[in-house]
Amino acid sequence: MEERYSFKEIEEKFQAKWEHDKPYASSADESKPKYYALAMFPYPSGKLHMGHVRNYSIVDVIARFKRMQGFNVLHPMGWDSFGLPAENAAIKHQIHPAEWTWENIASMREQLKEMGISYDWDREVATCHPDYYKWTQWLFLEFYKHGLVYKKKAAVNWCPSCATVLANEQVVDGVCERCDTQVHKKDLEQWFFKITDYAQILLDDLDKLTGWPDKVKTMQRNWIGRSEGVELDFQIEGQDDKIRVYTTRHDTIYGVSYVVLAPEHPLVSTLTSGTQVESAVKEFVGKMQGLNEISRTSTETEKEGLFTGAYCINPLNGTKVPIWIANYVLMEYGTGAVMGVPAHDERDFTFAKKYDLPIKVVIAPKGQALDSSTMTEAYVDPGVMVNSAPFDGLENEPAMEKIADYIQQHGYGERKINFRLRDWLVSRQRYWGAPIPMLYCEKCGEVPVPEADLPVMLPTDVEFRAGGESPLKTSSTFIETTCPTCGGKASRETDTMDTFVCSSWYFLRFASPKSSDKVFESKDVNYWMPVDQYVGGVEHAILHLLYSRFFTKALRDFGHLKFDEPFANLLTQGMVCMYGSKMSKSKGNVVSPEEIIGKYGADTARLFTLFAAPPERDLEWNEQGVEGSYRFLNRVWRLVYHYAAALQAGQFTIGEVDEAAETLRRVTHITIKRVSEDISARFNFNTAISAIMELVNACYVYKEHSHQNYAVVNEAIRTLVVLLSPFAPHISEELWESLGNNTSIHLEAWPKVDEAALLQAEVTVVVQINGKLRDRITVPTDLDAKALEVRALSEPKVQQQLEGKQVIKVISVPGKLVNIVVK
RNA sequence: GCCGAAGUGGCGGAAUAGGCAGACGCGCUGGUCUCAAAAACCAGUGGGGGUGACUCCAUGCCGGUUCGACCCCGGCCUUCGGCACCA
Secondary structure, three states: OOOOOOHHHHHHHHHHHHHHHOOOOOOOOOOOOEEEEEEOOOOOOOOOOHHHHHHHHHHHHHHHHHHHOOOEEEOOOEEOOOOHHHHHHHHHHOOOHHHHHHHHHHHHHHHHHHHOOOOOHHHOEEOOOHHHHHHHHHHHHHHHHOOOEEEEEEEEEEEOOOOEEEOHHHEEOOEEOOOOOEOEEEEEEEEEEOHHHHHHHHHHHHHHOOEOOHHHHHHHHHHHOEEEEEEEEEEEOOOOOEEEEEEOOHHHHHHOOEEEEOOOOOHHHHHHOOOOOHHHHHHHHHHHHHOOHHHHHOOOOOOOEEEEEEEEEOOOOOOEEEEEEEOOOOOOOOOOEEEEOHHHOHHHHHHHHHHOOOOOOOEEOOOOOOOOOOOOOOOOOOOEEOOOHHHOOOEHHHHHHHHHHHHHHOOOEEEEEEEOOOOEEOEEOOOOOOEOOEEEEOOOEEEEOOHHHOOOOOOOOOOOOOOOOOHHHHOHHHHEEEOOOOOOEEEEOOOEEOHHHHOOOHHHHOOOOOOOOOOOOHHHHHHHOOEOEEEEEHHHOOHHHHHHHHHHHHHHHOOOOOOOOOEOEEEEEOOEEEOOEEOOOOOOOOOOHHHHHHHHOHHHHHHHHHHOOOOOOOEEOOHHHHHHHHHHHHHHHHHHHHHHHHHOOOOOOOOOOOHHHHHHHHHHHHHHHHHHHHHHHHOOHHHHHHHHHHHHHHHHHHHOOOOOOHHHHHHHHHHHHHHHOOOOHHHHHHHHHHOOOOOOHHHOOOOOOOHHHHOOOEEEEEEEEOOEEEEEEEEEOOOOHHHHHHHHHHOHHHHHHHOOOOEEEEEEEOOOEEEEEEO
């Protein structure tokens, strides 16, 4: 063993050994409890960043810890490898997206191996590999078969820069999530997944996810956005048509003073064509369509509207109310038409004030009257119903049910539950994605590609040009085919799937990644799933996690799975920051893992990212802190080196121990306890590491002691190295070897706490007077409350403090403190 | 606007069930070793006052509960994150 800690040599040595011995290979084994640890798989950008290092280090500690505790651990890694950057690279550097992607994967795989993460590399998957996307396509057809995939013309979010459609979820503040270009609306025929069929169950089952952060569950709840209300019809005066509106405030129906349609509402032209307002309406509607969605729907935007000249009838009281068109009504939600109740809705109030529409009070605060002429804002709080014929005098909230019943009984409308969640648009007009396996036949129409013909391979003879349409659109070898039903001419769908489809099931594929005739082996999937611990950034709180839950539930319903939630426990790790903001190229505050690994080694890099902050919090990068972690590993190295020769013999029996040795034993076992609890119960790796540091400090103190009890030292040192091994796997493997072991430390059992070693004969107890610390006394651990009180009161310091004062009460907590209350 | 999280030394953070605030690390100060430096090791390190034993103040602010509050309750302030005209 060398005297100096040569991290480079050690890390290379064991990485080669692990590559050869495969100590992290896994296979289903019903006789052992399983544990599936998973980090969100990365997009292969080519370079690992600190966020990856942190994410994978966290999961690796968990995986290694569970393995040492005797679990059969599955810890796989793969690549979310379809997507736009590869195509952009193709255009920019004239390199095929596949080539670019596979090179990136190769280089990132190398970097991950340099981190010493305990992956079972035999299970690696890449979503862009035909062996994988064949099954993404198969799943698409499976969903199609079960009526969960459909095609429709839709006003979609179009990114002109990417020349593709984006899901609502990929439009952030009105701009493209990837390239920050303004997104437009465009009408196109698009494929959708019917996730709205699962809205209710996706919402309900959030309650089952006790291992998920509330924050994420709340975000999903808001995204699904369930609301309960009533839909009812307003008869248009002088016409046959009715306007159907949706409301959750049916308690205010008697206060309706107008009805508003969304500009896109089909009744708009029916109502206005051939009338005086026709051209004004057309102009207004045109103006609204020209606006992008954020400025159209922002609360900041001023409400604008136009009277159609038509009227409709409130079914409950027969009142005639004007029909308007306004920018603040959305066609996509509810019925695209709403009733305006200015007295009890903020938006309606603002609108009514602007256009001088009547304000009619129908809810008044208890025991008070509301005057519509003096109101300065809508009254939205609970109250008593007024001017509402049969319901006058009722409290509005409890009356909701009665009113809904009344509406249903009279045939005015019915109860309705709405969700904000929309169906998932998966069509992308791009090349580098899984082709949608559908055909269009002149005779048979829309035809799914037969399973035997999968995968629909991406053609290689394509050209990539900037700003152009998808290269698939111009590839005749790809498009032209024959219809499997009639044998006639057919053309292929040229859209590919949103990459979120590929990432909605990869965690299932890891259970049987090599399965060639099935999407996955049921036996394996049902053994390994659900994922016991999933770790990733909170930016996936909605999209990826919701889609994955949807896929899992649907596949359960199709009979392929025996469970309906994919991730039992979720940890959302914080960002890696420097100078207060997230490390990013644009901010110029990036530190590359390569650089840190080169300078200090992977063990130091891992240790620092785990030590600097608890995992769910943002981590502030600090190079001096990294040096501290490096110093610590050197300190451990020298300590073990100091004792290695003496301890190699191995066998020691702990006999008589003096006070110093007893202390070291106690610290050893306290450390086992703290590290175990910090890892398993709380994922607080920062405090686990500080506990290990304290053990090292205690060993150094003991080292200076004149009499050395090698049995106790042996226990302390071996424990130290084992406890350190999940965090810093290379150095601990080397140190383990230097202690005379010829098997891997990573196959060792996690150490057990000797409760007897924790016991102490004496303990320090705090003495407070009126809650203020006044003295510390050392007393026998088992001293009872009464004896402790007597002892505290007799202390000279305490006596001094009590002079001239009257003791009113004494609180005595054995082993902890005595509080003397005086006057 | 609504929902959620967080505010503790010079910095990252700790206090696991209401019981010693500041573990551990970084930084800083002084020292040992050295021709010198680096490394390493030792000591100190929340703020104020006192020669000193000591003492007062201190976990964003104000109040409450309690023998005792970083922790529980009420009200504010600030920062961050999510949603945002969803009827």
